[in-house]
Amino acid sequence: MAQAAGLCRQRFSARFTQEHGLTPRGVDREVVETLHRTHEGVDQDAEHILDQALRTSLADGWGGSMLATDISDILFGTPSPLQSRANLGVLRDDHVNIIVHGHEPTLSEMIVAAAQDPELIALAQQKGAKGINLAGICCTSNEILMRHGIPPAGNFLHQELAIITGSVEAMIVDVQCIMQALAPLAQRYHTKLITTSPKAKITGATHMQFNEHTAFDDAKAIVRLAIENYANRGQTSIPPISSPLVAGFSHEYLNYMQGGRFRGSFRPLNDDHVDADRLHARVELVLDDKCRSLALDSDRLGVDVIFRLSGSLIERFALDFTLQKAIIPFPTQHSPLSQ
Structure with missing residues (x-):
């Protein structure tokens, strides 16, 4: 493990990674090779696996995460400090409650825009609600929090609890961190679980595929479905608690x-x-x-x-x-x- 220990004492310079054979050869290649090496019967040397893990982390961090962050800032704006609140108490009993849950910021950004559309707000009021209340769960929640101040209803463990409040008209999901029990749970309430990604469909959920070329129209259709579902709401139980926060640094x-x-x-x-x-x-x-x-x-x-x-x-x-x-x-x- 000498090579790994040396990383704790030296910076990840291009020269250092080249000298130690840690320079990534491509983002996807390193990820796929790591999956192959850790399959049964392949790489069985701990130090060798660790070297590949370091190579993969560099590829993911610099070739994936950093680029995605920069591009997101270019497309949607660089975050700056703002105030908001967090926890299930951000749900509103007299509003159409919509939750976005997942990891793809293009979807959540368009849902934010659609929820502010005057036509859809008027439709919500026609259905008896005072307006449209948007909240987030999981990672995509952080995206719309730090750019728009949209409050997070909670973390990974809140997704079922949000539905159990009986106040959520639609939970819009894309990929990752979506509990397998979410669809059967939503069927016991009035909540519409809406999948949007071509990579992820869920049995029992409503699939409305989101396309970047028709992004705003797709988002409006999703929000409209949530508004139409407001009439099906029954008894609600929203915990009267939320915490103030400052985000966007x-x-x-x-x-x-x-x-x-x-x-x-x-x-x-x-x-x-x-x-x-x-x-x-x-x-x-x-x-x-x-x-x-x-x-x-x-x-x-x-x-x-x-x-x-x-x-x-x-x-x-x-x-x-x-x-x-x-x-x-x-x-x-x-x-x-x-x-």
């Missing part, structure tokens, strides 16, 4: 915040804290907002790490402590399941 905004439009720079931070020897350590924790397990208390391990780090490091250093993706809380005792 992009790299570009932090740069702008320290120097303005024309003098944006990280120099003030470096001069005042790093170079002045006021900041001795920086800890960044990424608490995943979606892939939680029902077998454990929500965020128990992450919170335990936080307390251990804060107890030992803050006493010794001026610590810059950053929490990422921890804004979406776990259902509390106010959950409809506990009633």
Whole structure:
């Protein structure tokens, strides 16, 4: 594991990755090869597998995630700080409630636009609702939160609870993190589970394929179906709890915040804290907002790490402590399941 240990002491420069044979040969190629190597009877050397994992992580991070982030910012706008709220309490008893759930930002962005269409708002009012209330679950929730302030109704574990409130007219999904029990659960309530991706259909769900070439029209049709379903709503039980939050701190905004439009720079931070020897350590924790397990208390391990780090490091250093993706809380005792 000597090669892996060396990565902890050196930066991922192009020269370093080339010298150690870690330069990715392509995004998809590394992913497919990793799947092949970890199949039964193929790669059986831990260090060799770890080398491939590092190569794959570089391909995914720089060739996938970074490019996707930049392109999303170009298409939909760079996030900036804004206020919102989170938890099931963001659902409204007198509105048409629509939840977007998944991972593809093109879909969620168009649903946001369609939900603000005057024609559809008027239709919702004709059906007896005061308007259209949009909320998110899982990763796509973060996309529309940091750009539009759309409140997250919860994380991965909230998707069933949102339907159980009886107040959700439609849950719109695309790919990943969609529980297999969601379709049969929705059938016990009035909620329409709407699949949109050509890659993912669910038995028992309504499929309305989303096409980027007809994106807005497709989104309007989906929202219209949700509005028409408002008349089928029965008794509701929305937990009266939500938490305030501030989101949208992009790299570009932090740069702008320290120097303005024309003098944006990280120099003030470096001069005042790093170079002045006021900041001795920086800890960044990424608490995943979606892939939680029902077998454990929500965020128990992450919170335990936080307390251990804060107890030992803050006493010794001026610590810059950053929490990422921890804004979406776990259902509390106010959950409809506990009633």
